[in-house]
Amino acid sequence: MKDKFISRTRWREKLEKEQDPKVVNIPPKMSRFGKGTMLIPTPKLVDDLVRKVPKGKLVTVSELRRRLAADFASDVTCPLTTGIFLRIAAETAEEDRANGRKRITPYWRVVKDDGSLNPKFPGGVDKQARCLQGEGFALNYNSKTPRVEGFERRLVMLS
Numbered sequence: 001m002k003d004k005f006i007s008r009t010r011w012r013e014k015l016e017k018e019q020d021p022k023v024v025n026i027p028p029k030m031s032r033f034g035k036g037t038m039l040i041p042t043p044k045l046v047d048d049l050v051r052k053v054p055k056g057k058l059v060t061v062s063e064l065r066r067r068l069a070a071d072f073a074s075d076v077t078c079p080l081t082t083g084i085f086l087r088i089a090a091e092t093a094e095e096d097r098a099n100g101r102k103r104i105t106p107y108w109r110v111v112k113d114d115g116s117l118n119p120k121f122p123g124g125v126d127k128q129a130r131c132l133q134g135e136g137f138a139l140n141y142n143s144k145t146p147r148v149e150g151f152e153r154r155l156v157m158l159s
Contacts, residue, residue, distance in 0.1 A: 011092040015043045023074045036075030041068050041082060047089040049158055053109045055135055057156040058148060060113045061086065067158040086110060087120055094122040108132055115151035116143070 022040040026033055049067060053059045064086070065077035090107035097104050107121060108131035117125040117132075117139075125146055129139055138149040148154070 011088060011095045014088050015047055015092045017043070021045060021072060023072055026076065030078075033076045037073075039069050039072045039074040039077045041077060041085060043085040043088040046082060046085040047092070047105050050086070050089055050105050050107055050110060052158055053106055053156055055106070056154065058109050058111050058115075058137075058151055058154045059156055059158065060111055062113050063155070063158060064110065083120075086118075090121045106131075109135075111148055111151060112145075115147040115149075116145040117147070119145065 019042050021042050023037050024040060026036055026038045030038070045068060046064065049064055050059070061079075061082065065079065065082050068077040068082070069075060086107065089105050093104040093107050108128045111117060117128045119125050121128050129146055132148060133139065137154070139146045140149050
């Protein structure tokens with residue numbers, strides 16, 4: 001029997017891959033974001049921002065995108081790459097946790113704009129819910145995806 005060749009890049013390598021952010025003109029197929037410029041961030045930029053969210057506070061994906069756009073004097077930040085890079089930051093945090101690191105990126109503090117949890121995070125909404133409940137957040141399970149109760153009062157604006 002032939003062994004399978006498995007090539008898997010570690011999440012940390014994906015996070016720290018040498019690359020530069022790019023500011024581009026908003027492509028026509030993304031015209032719903034208006035006219036102007038769009039930032040294509042890097043995984044490290046997204047990770048650095050998430051690390052600024054203090055315990056007991058939350059941030060929305062839109063706030064991450066707003067802050068990144070402001071930092072690079074662009075009109076918007078690409079929602080697709082931001083989502084992908086947020087996932088890389090989350091997976092790297094769990095990889096770090098598995099390797100015994102104590103200070104990891106608190107990705108579970110990032111919620112959707114309506115306060116709902118992210119099923120694409122490691123462990124899905126169940127793991128994110130446990131992490132948030134461990135920090136004293138109450139969750140509402142009345143909808144398809146759990147939401148943080150009163151999340152608006154716990155939001156932080158990134159500077």
